Amino acid sequence: EAQVTQNPRYLITVTGKKLTVTCSQNMNHEYMSWYRQDPGLGLRQIYYSMNVEVTDKGDVPEGYKVSRKEKRNFPLILESPSPNQTSLYFCASSFTARDIQYFGAGTRLSVL
């Protein structure tokens, strides 16, 4: 089944404790992206990757890191999480940026 898989689905952590949210797709997509969703703000793009080893900042990259060592994986790293990073996070993938994106089920993160 074609899908985008995010893990974990729920995460509660404390300020400053490094965490990684994994994202994997099995559709051989080149473009992958991370979004955060906050009430009243819709989805905002954090980082995107056009292909392996090619990443770029979206609208709200501060406090986040990404890597794209393999085509299928695009982990989101929070080196030192802060409470303002409490949010619902979505990973998405598509063949190209100008294409339909397929979204994961989301990761709800709470930073205390």
Add this chain to the structure above:
Amino acid sequence: GESVGLHLPTLSVQEGDNSIINCAYSNSASDYFIWYKQESGKGPQFIIDIRSNMDKRQGQRATVLLNKTVKHLSLQIAATQPGDSAVYFCADFSDSGGYQKVTFGTGTKLQVIP
């Protein structure tokens, strides 16, 4: 700054009626537009898309209209069903100097009244 926004945050529609959800975008360089549906507890799912060289695209029950002159996008859902209850997002794509940007609107909640 550049943004994609919606006119109506919540829309209530009687089952069987047609729904119209509107979206205004501000980036004149945007050339690809998508409507997504997000059900509670799930990620957004594709409904319909349109490229800037088109004015209208029709799906099974969904139709998207694009007016580039006033930078307006609309989603029409025919014969709205209870399963259509969800939040709907418009998104646009632009490629400016190699920076490929996808911008989402804030969403419209569609409530279908049985």
